[in-house]
Amino acid sequence: MSEQDTPDPSYDVIVIGGGPVGENAAERTASAGLRTVLVEAERYGGECSFWACMPSKALLRPPEAVDAARHVPGGGTAAAGDLDVPAVLRSRDEFTAHWDDAGQVEWAVGVGIEILRGHGRLAGERAVEVTTGDGVRQLTARHAVVVATGSVPAEPPIEGLADTKHWGSREATSAHEVPPSLVVLGGGVVGSEMAQAFTGLGSRVTLVADSGLLGRAEPFAGEMLADSLRAQGVTLHTGARARGVDRDDQGVHLQLDDGSTVSGDELLVATGRRPATSDLGLETVGLEPGQTLTVDDSGVVEGLDGNWLHAVGDVNGRAPLTHQGKHQARIVGSVVVARARGELPDTIAAWTAYSLAADHVAVPQVVFTTPQVASVGRTAAEAGEAGLRTRVVDLDIDVAGAYLHRESYSGKARFVVDEDRRVLVGVTFVGPDVAELLHSATVAVAGEVPLERLWHAVPSYPTISEVWLRFLEEYGL
Known part of the structure; x- marks a missing residue:
């Protein structure tokens, strides 16, 4: 159906969160004939399409390609000019469809998913309330509610940070101007990739990471990346922790606990993410708001009876990567369909085809730096x-x-x-x-x-x- 209210509030499946993870769960259940509604508060396509995976890689790839050309015989001359930064930003805008989700909506409707734009919250067992521009709608699910609300930035308690204008990952990936200088706080994937991207686009980058780069990777990976970023002109501070921040007419200033200060035109805070469950209505089903939704290997949220509530993607904390969340969504969609058809028992001990086992042993990840x-x-x-x-x-x-x-x-x-x-x-x-x-x-x-x-x-x-x-x-x- 089109993006509009429908008179019947009863669905087989309600999916809260219209990013790529929620889309995959909804497609799996809708294609099996279960009436499915996909609820989204912002843009269908979610973080990955508009502020994360796609725009970040669109910013990273052009400088990487130029660098590659300069390192093959004969390529240095051909790639001797400057990168066309406005063209890179225009290309990034095209990859994000200029932040217009009309194409995602058309896809969802085309595969049989009903959509409802608004903020979805649990309102008791198998119940969801959605606050739309026209009021609040009460929905019920015959078989399952699937939570796919993703994650939001987690910022450290640094003095002055909350009162100082700064970038998060969204502002970095959607920036329409490259600042002359940029301070990046955080040495994980987002911090490392954005330091790489803005260095390639011409910004003077300072990266502050108190415990080094890529702390969850093999140690040599972070060391090699640090050496490469330094060679590209990034200034690294890897032994000091940020303790304060302020902004004046000269830019933003980050004070470190070793007594030094680093400054730039903009500050990007990339210090991790937390599950987006603070305003999800978890208290209505006896769960704690703001917490990770712990699931079993069929994606069922633990601590509730009835096997009706599922959580997929970043919100369950198992493997916070888009591709892994999409895999979870396909598995959970299949579980919901099989249960609705009476084809599965209530235990999952032998469901090898319906298990999130890959989360335990084989999670792949790429950091798209050089x-x-x-x-x-x-x-x-x-x-x-x-x-x-x-x-x-x-x-x-x-x-x-x-x-x-x-x-x-x-x-x-x-x-x-x-x-x-x-x-x-x-x-x-x-x-x-x-x-x-x-x-x-x-x-x-x-x-x-x-x-x-x-x-x-x-x-x-x-x-x-x-x-x-x-x-x-x-x-x-």
């Missing part, structure tokens, strides 16, 4: 903490395909092997364009492919994928 950082599964430290008996194989990415790809190619790889099962449980690549290596690693980890079998997956010559051969040789096969 170098890229691509990883899946456990780090060496995490594998040890899990009690696995492991062997770690570290290699330089030193193969013919790498040097054909880029002059003076520099990259590293780490493979974490469970010695008892002789399967990979974690892989990390750091280097130019290693993102495209990651799915092979994800298949190996998720599929628990025995190394003796992996030996027969022969990489093509000359490609960067030959690093797989070097790993297996180093391991002893």
